[in-house]
Amino acid sequence: MKVVGQGLPRVEILEKVTGESVFGADVRLAAPILIGKILGSPHAHARIKSIDARKAERLPGVKAVVTAQDLPPVKYGRFVRDEEYFAHKKVRLVGDKIAAVAAIDEETAEEAIKLIKVEYEVLPHFTDGVEAMREGAALIHEEYDQYQALSMVEGRKGNICYHKQTVQGDTNRGFQEAERIFEHSFYAPMVHQTYIEPHAALARVDASGKATVWVPTQAQFFIRASIAEIFQLPLIKVRVIPTEIGGGFGGKMLPTIEPAAVALARKSGMAVQIVMSRAEDFQVANPRTPCHLRYKTGVKLDGTIVAREVELVFGTGAYCGNGLVICQRAEMLASGPYRIPNVKIDLFCAYTNHANCGPYRAPSGPQISFASESQIDIIARELNLDPVEMRLKNAIEEGDTTPACGGPLKSVHAKETLLKAAEAAGWKERRREKNRGRGIALGYWLVGGMASSAGVKLNEDGTATVMTGVIDLSGTVTSLGQIVAEVLGVELDDVHVRTADSDFAPHSTISAGSQALRSMGSATKWAAEEVKKQIMEVAADKLEAEVSDLVVEGKRVYVKGSPERGLSLGQVGQLSLTHKRGPIVSIQSVSIFPNQPAISAHVTDVEVNPETGAVKVLRYVAAQDVGTAINPLSVMGQVQGAVIQGLGQALTEECIFQNGRMLNPGFLDYKIFSSLDAPRVEVHLVEHAAEDGPFGAKGIGEPSIIPVPAAVANAVYDAVGVRISDLPLTAEKILMAIQEKNKSG
């Protein structure tokens, strides 16, 4: 392969390093743009008694004020129709949207927001899933029974919006066979994706009533569908133009401010831009679901796992939103990348009075791995087994199944990935030093695929253009270009590929779930292969040769064995315009893909300061099973970035609430890793072309964040002998645990 497998710079990189890229808040129009602001609830749970916006409407400079009255009375939601865009009867989280204003400048908009008077009757609130699930707890959605929901939404009761039990084998029998049984509880708090670009949207509604929205999103077709639903418009009356996106990590998929911008644009007749403040983004965007985890695991004395019961309680937020996506994922991942005959998984998704939680890089993965892999570590130590050996004994192999994984798994490289990490880290030849420890953990992720289509056309000069609506988060668009270049025998520079908007792009999958490249790459590859066929067809006529005798290579098509009997792709492009078949172009579609495991194995060395409890990460080794790396530069970047993001989750990050209001909605108090905190990440790829996926690629965006908290927790235990079961592993918690241990020890 010539282009696939090269670590080429991203196709849009020059715009990025020169500051030319247009992100959400950078969009400018010829017409003036109003500034929009949203009035959010100050209470976590309250009944609305009255809303009076008359004073705001009269403020000079205000061009529009919108409330629920300005929208069709639509309840929406991907799984449960439980959300109305503007609250009018009840608010269910701090920041629940009540009204929005558009004004000539930011100061006027802010002044107008203050002039809107809302009377509330405050109700009891819950920010914890377990509390919300208690018998007799006040209901966050009293009329839940009347909501429409997809048939898969089972187990609704009280504040529980979803409960599902998944069984494989018989855990009662399994625990009877077990020689030791271990039970542990863990907790992972809410954490935020913390993309550096806050949510932003610009909307305009033209004379025909068509809404155009410029927005940094991971899912332009989701945003289009949501706006169409909220405003009861046909899809062709909504155009979403995705801007460059300043990080998403799962947090930019569902609509937040976009419908407000549309409502204000429609009412004012002008363009309206809304940009969230950092504090708003922390408070109301779609963070990672907080989760209580209980693991009960039965083992033989040789370390063989015979049974595992898992109970997970997710506090999903005020509305169901994408909450069930997290549950569906958790169902697949909860028992870990292990061959376990008897498994029972109970999943609870509870309404809570905080932001709708949504996907965040490997939804449910790090929480599950933290609990599951901490417990495997505990068991290995109790049984006096090497943690690597214990995992090797139980790890999945080709053809195994895990609950809800959708059938026998193919392209499984769990053991090789584990051994690669252990070997690279020098697992066996370590030297013991005081207050220093080493931890290992596995990450389990399944890469699926979703309905996608993409087009490729050959231009008259022999260059090619890719037609895609996929959003570029991790370098996907560059990889699509490499795939086309490889198939057509040209260089990446001969291919143009950028994301087209929802009016012009064929339906493209969301950039989430690490499946964008597998899905879009497959559709793109098929389209390129079809274009290649068409090239050969046109050339065969001109060269008076058989199609089967032609080779497409080095920007040319020629007769096998006689390279001089050929045409440049430019000549073919020109010829096609007068050839009977016409311009060379193809759009291809793909649909569902079977799940494939993308395993991560991490080893980290840490030092714990016994006086302060502070953890310093000394070394980090990450092995990742990637199938084929289409672009190793992008792949390495994904692994490194995911590990550092995961270290924040392991050690410093947590959304802290009081009365439903986040107390630390800024970078000073919500501490993500800076350059001074981040260790170098040593990345080792396990490359075996996977069963399907373009050129055997799997997916890389998410898996490498999964094992980080567990690897760190296991290393901390190894260093100072304390087991922290709730994230993050702050210095304070570790110090208190050390003191506790010293007292009792």
Next chain:
Amino acid sequence: MARRTKRIRVTVNGERYEKEVSPSKSLLDFLRMDLNLTGTKEGCGEGECGACSIIMNGKLVDSCLILTVEADGQKIQTIEGISRHDRLHPLQKAFAEKGAAQCGYCTPGMIMAAKYLLDHNPSPTAEQVLKAIAGNLCRCTGYGSIVDAVLSAAKER
């Protein structure tokens, strides 16, 4: 509504501007809204993320924390002003080649912080680079590739 404004003169990327501005307008908003120089980004508006980093009179500053009126009479350099005649600055080239920009949102500020470092210390160590960019948050790269890019650009210059 009539609001008080103040006339300021400022030189940005070698161009002189004279504008009426509101006394409460941040330099970041002035650059982005009044001059349409949208390469400089807002990540937090509180001086914590560094996405709005620019160089003013030879100093690296967060433009979100500076009022436009404070920039009166000053010389400012932004990301748009560091490549000349279509020739990329060595930092821009190195960031592109080393995969030091993923989403690219922190990149302009990051490059300005790195430029400030190289202007004062042409051959820094990795530790010095880590310190120099400590005020610039990046959520995508994990910083390793950024350090590589800055060190490589230092060699290029």
